[in-house]
Amino acid sequence: MLNCIKMDLYRMFRMKSFYMIWIILAAATIFTTSMSVIDYNMLEEEAQNSTQTLQQESTSQEEPVNLGMDVTIPTQPGEQVTLYDLSYASLHGKFIALFMVIFAVLFSSSDVSSGYVKNIGGQMKNRGNLVLSKAVALFVYTILTMAFYLVIQAIAQAACFHELQIGAVRDFAAYTGTQTLLHYALLLICMAVTVIIRNNVFSMTFGILFCMNVMVILYSAVDKVAAKLRISDFVLLRYTVTGRMALLDMAPSAKACGEALAVAIVLGAAVTILSSQIFRRRDI
Numbered sequence: 001m002l003n004c005i006k007m008d009l010y011r012m013f014r015m016k017s018f019y020m021i022w023i024i025l026a027a028a029t030i031f032t033t034s035m036s037v038i039d040y041n042m043l044e045e046e047a048q049n050s051t052q053t054l055q056q057e058s059t060s061q062e063e064p065v066n067l068g069m070d071v072t073i074p075t076q077p078g079e080q081v082t083l084y085d086l087s088y089a090s091l092h093g094k095f096i097a098l099f100m101v102i103f104a105v106l107f108s109s110s111d112v113s114s115g116y117v118k119n120i121g122g123q124m125k126n127r128g129n130l131v132l133s134k135a136v137a138l139f140v141y142t143i144l145t146m147a148f149y150l151v152i153q154a155i156a157q158a159a160c161f162h163e164l165q166i167g168a169v170r171d172f173a174a175y176t177g178t179q180t181l182l183h184y185a186l187l188l189i190c191m192a193v194t195v196i197i198r199n200n201v202f203s204m205t206f207g208i209l210f211c212m213n214v215m216v217i218l219y220s221a222v223d224k225v226a227a228k229l230r231i232s233d234f235v236l237l238r239y240t241v242t243g244r245m246a247l248l249d250m251a252p253s254a255k256a257c258g259e260a261l262a263v264a265i266v267l268g269a270a271v272t273i274l275s276s277q278i279f280r281r282r283d284i
Contacts, residue, residue: 004133039072072093073088081157086153086157088175091183097210100187104190105203107137108194134191135188146180184268185267186210186242195278211242
């Protein structure tokens with residue numbers, strides 16, 4: 001098993017797509033940060049020209065999750081833009097997840113498409129370990145990509161806003177840590193779909209649709225069925241990885257983080273075990 005992990009890590013770091021996606025992610029992060037400067041300045045001008053006082057009502061209701069991808073900083077006019085604000089916008093909007101799922105699909109299928117799995121698979125007693133080693137490699141990838149993004153985002157903030165403010169460190173750490181595990185669970189789901197379906201186009205489309213919140217249409221249909229069956233207070237979105245990504249707010253409570261982590265662990269483990277068992281029995 002350890003040798004499989006070493007081989008997958010070596011293979012991952014040798015893939016050109018690993019570095020190409022990072023380069024595109026860095027460029028996209030700098031671009032979105034520069035656009036955030038324009039948006040923020042426009043909001044400040046509107047606030048100064050307005051004769052009315054803007055009041056933001058607090059509510060205990062969860063924000064609706066809409067279709068598409070929205071990368072908008074939560075900073076209000078007059079407030080200081082922080083690294084947490086910019087990171088929240090990208091993580092909450094699944095902007096980073098989009099790049100990560102593309103690599104997850106490419107990586108998960110690369111050993112099959114290259115024929116490498118035929119050489120190594122016959123030498124293993126349990127071929128399911130090949131899937132588990134991919135899961136470990138994707139965990140390393142998730143941690144590295146999150147760290148890379150935060151560094152690039154900090155540089156972009158300093159360059160575009162001419163200052164670098166972290167924000168609420170405790171909330172930032174809790175939010176980023178929880179989102180990191182949720183993103184990892186999403187990669188495991190994409191890996192499982194790739195291993196089971198064996199079709200890159202379908203798997204990548206599936207991952208992108210998840211990031212674009214297209215699945216909320218299905219979730220809403222299930223909620224309506226549950227309502228007709230008189231199942232009270234059932235919202236499927238709360239039990240999905242992408243749903244928890246969107247529902248996690250900037251000041252996450254211990255309960256919210258715990259529920260999100262539970263969803264990530266249960267779903268991530270379930271799809272990994274399922275894909276491992278299917279791959280173990282499959283003729284390669």
